[in-house]
Amino acid sequence: MPEERLLQDYLNDMIESISDIKDFTTGMTLEEFAKDRKTVNAIGMRNRLIQYFGVDLDIVWQTIKDDINPLEAISKKILSDLYGGESP
Numbered sequence: 001m002p003e004e005r006l007l008q009d010y011l012n013d014m015i016e017s018i019s020d021i022k023d024f025t026t027g028m029t030l031e032e033f034a035k036d037r038k039t040v041n042a043i044g045m046r047n048r049l050i051q052y053f054g055v056d057l058d059i060v061w062q063t064i065k066d067d068i069n070p071l072e073a074i075s076k077k078i079l080s081d082l083y084g085g086e087s088p
Contacts (some may be wrong), residue, residue: 011079018072021064030061 026037033039034057043060 007063008079008083011082014074014075015050018068021068022072025064025080030058033057033061033064 018035021043024042025033026035028039037078040057
C-alpha cells in the first residue's frame with residue numbers, strides 16, 4: 001500500500017514547482033517562451049490541459065507573470081502556519 005502523502009508534501013511540491021517555473025522563465029519574453037517548446041513542456045500545464053482544452057500560451061504566460069509570486073507567497077504562508085515554517 002502506498003504511503004499517504006501529507007498536505008505538507010503537496011505544499012512543498014507546489015513551492016518547488018513554482019521555483020522551477022520562475023527559474024525556467026526568468027528573462028524570457030512571451031515570444032521567447034512560446035518558441036521554446038522544452039520550457040513550455042517543462043511548465044507541465046501543456047500536457048495536462050491540451051487534450052481537453054488546448055493551451056493558450058498567452059494565458060499561461062500571463063499566469064506565470066501575474067500569479068506565480070502571489071501563489072508562492074500564499075503557499076509558503078500556509079506551510080509556515082501549519083508546520084512552523086518548514087519550507088524548501
